Amino acid sequence: MWCPDWPVTAASVAAGIPGHHPAAVFSANRVVACSATARSNGVRREMRRREAQSCCPDLAVLGVDPSRDARLFEPVAAAVEELVVGVEVVRPGVVAVPAAGAVSYFGSEHELVERMVDHVSGRTELECQVGIADGLFTAVLAARRGVVVEPGTAARFLDPLPIIELASAMPMEDNGELVDLLRRLGLRTLGQFAELSERTVSSRFGRVGMIAHRLAHGLSERPIDRRPPPEELAVVETFDPPLDRVDAAAFVAKTLAKKLHAELGQRDLACTRLSIYAVTETGEELARTWRCAEPVNEGGIADRVRWQFNSWLRAAPADGLASGPNSGVVKLRLRPEELVDASKLQLGLWRSGGGDDEADERAGRALVRVQGMLGQTAVSTPVLVGGRGPGERVRLVPWGDPRDDVDERPWPGKLPAPSPATVFTEQVEITVVDSRGRPIAVTERSQLTRPPRRIEMTGRSARQVIGWAGPWPVDERWWDPRGDGVRARVQVVVDQGDALLLQFRAHTQPRWIIEGEYT
Incomplete structure (x- = not known):
């Protein structure tokens, strides 16, 4: 199930902007997502902010916030889970469920699609589309078109689709560069890319190319020889007093992610699907499974745990979607549901010494403590973004939130160096x-x-x-x-x-x- 333009939808809900108002989410002053109303006025992805506002003067300018997107998507995933078990959050805006059992229960695939759309739209008042196909990549593209792909016809369905779908439907590291290279080589559709031999793709494009080649064929994005995760790999943490603050949850997320990552590293494994379980003080049980586009490192695990905690602890009727748990969390459990060889997770060659790591950890604990006393936004770090004026080029990011890379692209008309202190x-x-x-x-x-x-x-x-x-x-x-x-x-x-x-x-x-x- 796919919610169109979810970053814009979540940002508009958080800012109290009506759904019909044109809006766009910007990163480094470039459009990363825009609403249908904004697109009808000429706004497109990768468009500069100035150009987008010239096309649509009433455009609402919104910022990127993965934590916000995940938090507001939790009620949508919960609504899907009321109909079908085994919900996996692919990313905020997209959930995947096993369709076989649900189809048998509801009678047909089309009946399942209608029930799911009606149920989710009725509960959340949000637009959604459902697609059914053999693999996750094909199902995402089917959801964007609202169709059911019959078994065994995935390759035929994918054949005429544009090559850019590799980056838009299943975003992974280096996917954008791969798609750009394929287009410059004259490959315009998924079918043209699928016609290349595996040896040619492997020698020219490497691991990312091979994954994309499997997707273009309608196959699974991961090898079928996945290892079953041992039960002892799950990590558990209890809390007394109960955990009821997002800033404290962010610190816990880093600690548990480090512990789980170390356990997997000792067995030369990496996680591609993670389940997060929580128990509240009143006995309420919460659970959510995150499917990862590629094997995740320690930071990726921590991000997903923090996003999920943010969803549970900060959900409130003010969001217009749902309410959160009735009490604080007393027990948290992380369990890897799907594992692959750790060789599929390429780590950096050089790492800082233990002294630096310990100093960073002590500083992080101190900053989290300050956040606990003064609030999450009380501790921020600056990030350089695109802009012409000195105030426009700096964005403060709360400690623990993802930081975007520095925008080093030229900005015509920007203030010449040096910048004010x-x-x-x-x-x-x-x-x-x-x-x-x-x-x-x-x-x-x-x-x-x-x-x-x-x-x-x-x-x-x-x-x-x-x-x-x-x-x-x-x-x-x-x-x-x-x-x-x-x-x-x-x-x-x-x-x-x-x-x-x-x-x-x-x-x-x-x-x-x-x-x-x-x-």
Whole structure:
């Protein structure tokens, strides 16, 4: 079962945005997911934020948050589980269930599809589509088209589909690069890729290529000789007092993930399907199974445990979907349901010494303790993202949440180096005047009306300008009449050697603000 555009749906629900309003989720100022309304206005994936907003001025800009997506998807998975047992969360927005038993119970595959769609939509008021096929990859593509693929016809169904489906339906590490390479080689459909021999694919594209080749044939994405997981590999932890905070759950997730990963490593195994079981103080039992696109490392296990705890502990009627458990968690159990050789999980060649690892762990415990006293958002770390201004290029991520990679792509029109050492979160309004005390502004052609000579601030003495550079126009949302109109940045050096970054805004009334300070 597939919920279309789930990152946008979850972000809109969390932000209280109506479902019909155009919205998009951005990462590093590029669209990673958008709603159907936004697509009808021309918004597409990988589109820059400025271009997307020019296509749809009313577009709601939302951020990436895997923890939020997983938390809000839990009621959807629970609704599916009320009809069919054995629910596996592939990723937030997609769940897989074994169809054979359910088909026998409901009478036919089409009857199962109708019952599942009606039940989930009625419980959650969310749109969903169901597809049935032999393998998980084929079933995901069938769900996106709302069809039932008859047994033995998976290859025929996949044959005309575009090659990009390899990256969209089953995202894995390096899948995007593989799809881009296949397209440059002239392979446009899954059928064309499937026609290549296994030897050719193996020698040219490696392990990722071989997995993709199996998927294009309609086969399972994993080898069929999977080892049965020994029962003693499960790790269990009890809590007294009960666990009822997300920040504490994040620390527990890392501890249990490290323990489970060590147990698997001793047996040269890696986990590809993980079950998470919890028991609350009142005896309530919670369970969820996560299917992983590829063997996961310690961090991958910790992320899934943290996402699931986030779903259980923070679920509330305010989410519009469901309520959480009645009491705190007193027992947590992790059990690997599916194992493969650890050789399928490529680790880094070099690792830091034990002293560094211990120091990192002590620092992590200290930060989690601060979060426990002050809240999850009280401890944040900065991440560099795309943007033109200094404040736009830094995003604060709560400790324990996933951090995106630094965006190193060029940004036309961004502020030239160096960046300010201090960026003010509150606006500091000033007046910039020339040698005769006349106010200075920036014209529509991005030129200063007169050279700046003095900066005046309320309650402070005036500062003399001894040098300046710019202006650099801030050419954003120029089409929006509710915006700031003409905007520009200017770097100035004032007496006593201080340097400031100023921004001019001309909306209803021209004004200057101090945006940052150099040291």
